[in-house]
Every structure is written in structure tokens, then in C-alpha cells.
Amino acid sequence: MTEFQQLAHELINAGKQLYGAGILPATSGNLSARLSDDSIAITISGAHKGFLVENDIMPINIRGESLDGRKSSAETLLHTGIYQRYPSANVVLHPHSINATVLSKLCGDWLVLQDYELLKAFSQITTHKYSLHVPVFDNDQDIERLAGIVDENLKKMEVVYGYLIRGHGFYTWGKDMTEALRHVEAFEFLFDCELKLQGRK
Numbered sequence: 141m142t143e144f145q146q147l148a149h150e151l152i153n154a155g156k157q158l159y160g161a162g163i164l165p166a167t168s169g170n171l172s173a174r175l176s177d178d179s180i181a182i183t184i185s186g187a188h189k190g191f192l193v194e195n196d197i198m199p200i201n202i203r204g205e206s207l208d209g210r211k212s213s214a215e216t217l218l219h220t221g222i223y224q225r226y227p228s229a230n231v232v233l234h235p236h237s238i239n240a241t242v243l244s245k246l247c248g249d250w251l252v253l254q255d256y257e258l259l260k261a262f263s264q265i266t267t268h269k270y271s272l273h274v275p276v277f278d279n280d281q282d283i284e285r286l287a288g289i290v291d292e293n294l295k296k297m298e299v300v301y302g303y304l305i306r307g308h309g310f311y312t313w314g315k316d317m318t319e320a321l322r323h324v325e326a327f328e329f330l331f332d333c334e335l336k337l338q339g340r341k
């Protein structure tokens with residue numbers, strides 16, 4: 141099995157898992173993983189992420205250009221922006237969860253998560269006494285413009301594990317699939333807690 145095929149299978153399994161958790165509905169979201177040559181395996185545009193097959197995963201370069209002539213996910217530039225900014229990121233996951241969608245509409249420019257034991261699920265956070273800042277960006281159908289705004293803000297931040305897009309979903313990443321999936325699960329739990337605290341659930 142090639143490295144591409146191995147990562148494609150990790151993406152297929154992650155799609156099943158996240159769809160099963162109800163956070164990748166109706167062809168939304170996108171998933172990607174970086175290969176050792178810095179190319180990226182990413183879901184094609186329009187595929188249902190709960191029922192992916194190997195042919196639904198395609199190669200792109202770090203600038204987001206197709207390497208097989210097909211069209212990659214509409215939000216490709218948000219994935220490549222993360223890979224360019226964080227050399228240690230090897231998997232990027234973008235769920236469209238109800239929690240992220242609703243909570244992002246209730247926040248200003250930031251969501252601050254603090255005094256939660258589960259913050260320790262994020263790599264390198266070792267105590268609940270931590271304020272995790274999650275930037276919230278306004279949604280935009282012009283992905284190139286949105287990717288520019290996201291990167292402008294991420295580069296000012298020392299520690300960032302993910303960001304919200306208002307009324308849309310969230311992005312998170314990890315050094316491998318296990319870590320990226322753990323970050324998705326932790327964010328979902330914490331978004332759920334925040335909505336309950338606000339009396340919205």
C-alpha cells in the first residue's frame with residue numbers, strides 16, 4: 141500500500157466516524173492529510189464524507205493545486221493555509237457540527253474556554269487552569285479572502301488548536317489522525333458545555 145492509500149484509508153475511516161457522530165452532515169465538511177513529500181491527500185469536492193471511497197480522495201500540492209486534474213474541496217485553501225503555517229500539522233479536519241454552528245453565532249471574535257478538565261485533551265495543555273482562545277471568523281464564500289483573514293490572525297497567536305467559522309463549522313488539526321480526532325472530540329465536548337452554560341441546550 142502506498143503512503144497516499146494509507147492516508148486515504150485513514151480519511152475514509154475518520155469520515156465514517158465523524159458522520160456517525162452527526163458532525164459531517166449532507167456532504168459538508170472536508171478532511172485532509174499531509175504526505176512526507178509535503179503533498180496533501182484531500183477529499184474531492186461534493187463527496188459525502190460518511191461514505192467515502194479511495195477514489196474520493198485526491199492529491200494536491202501545498203499551494204492547493206490539483207495534482208490529478210480533479211477539483212478538490214471548496215475549502216482547500218483553508219487546509220493548505222494550516223499546513224503552511226504549522227509544519228507539525230499533518231492532518232486537518234473540518235466538521236460542520238450543530239454545536240459549532242450555533243455557538244459561533246453567539247460569540248464575538250473569540251471563544252474563550254477555561255476551567256475545564258477536558259482542556260487537557262489538547263496536546264501540551266496540562267491543567268484546567270488554562271484559557272484556550274479560539275478565534276471566530278465571519279463566514280465568507282470567497283475562500284481565498286477568508287484564508288487570508290484566517291492566516292493574518294493565526295500568525296499573531298502563540299497557541300492555537302482550531303478556529304470557528306460563524307454559522308458554518310470549525311477547523312482543527314493534529315500531528316496525526318489520532319491527535320486530530322481527539323481535538324475534534326474535545327472541541328465538541330467543550331462547545332456542548334458552553335451552549336449548556338448559556339442555557340441554549
Ligand SMILES: [Zn+2]
Binds near residue numbers: 168170215234308309
Ligand atoms: Zn465548510
